[in-house]
Amino acid sequence: GESVGLHLPTLSVQEGDNSIINCAYSNSASDYFIWYKQESGKGPQFIIDIRSNMDKRQGQRVTVLLNKTVKHLSLQIAATQPGDSAVYFCAEGGGSYIPTFGRGTSLIVHP
């Protein structure tokens, strides 16, 4: 079956560093991808999305890169702050009502 997965379950960084969280997907027909942030005790929160006709999209301190050739998605967080500590999920929303979620990567930011 199709799947969305993450390369690293935990990522530890120092405050001020840039963080990169990776995600692999296997459905070559996927055309929409989303990153969510989930803080402890809260529901996932939409961060940024990208459609398959784009390679890169930037938000406030975040950038999502899409490499369709190798079916890889990444989330880059610039100047990581303690408030960025959370679990980050990628999701594939490929033309259906049912996105597929990865298991998540825990980002730990050390002051």
Added chain:
Amino acid sequence: NAGVTQTPKFQVLKTGQSMTLQCAQDMNHNSMYWYRQDPGMGLRLIYYSASEGTTDKGEVPNGYNVSRLNKREFSLRLESAAPSQTSVYFCASIIGTNYGYTFGSGTRLTVV
């Protein structure tokens, strides 16, 4: 604008008891979803409602039922709770395909 509101936030049930988790959204979204989240398992879809009047099973529907009461409300019912249903439950809504979810804050359910 409250987004997606779930009630209750916490609940403890005894095995065999029943309960209904409530979810309401005020964003005029068409589709609503119920997920459960367990450690190391990520988000797993229980049931969803693509539009008012329709419901469909997700990945893990056994032991649950749902009702799409109207466009705003989508409830999840556990008829006979089991310890395996101990989890955090999230409701979510979406305006249409290829848009991000809006999630509620979750219901932490413990079945003893």
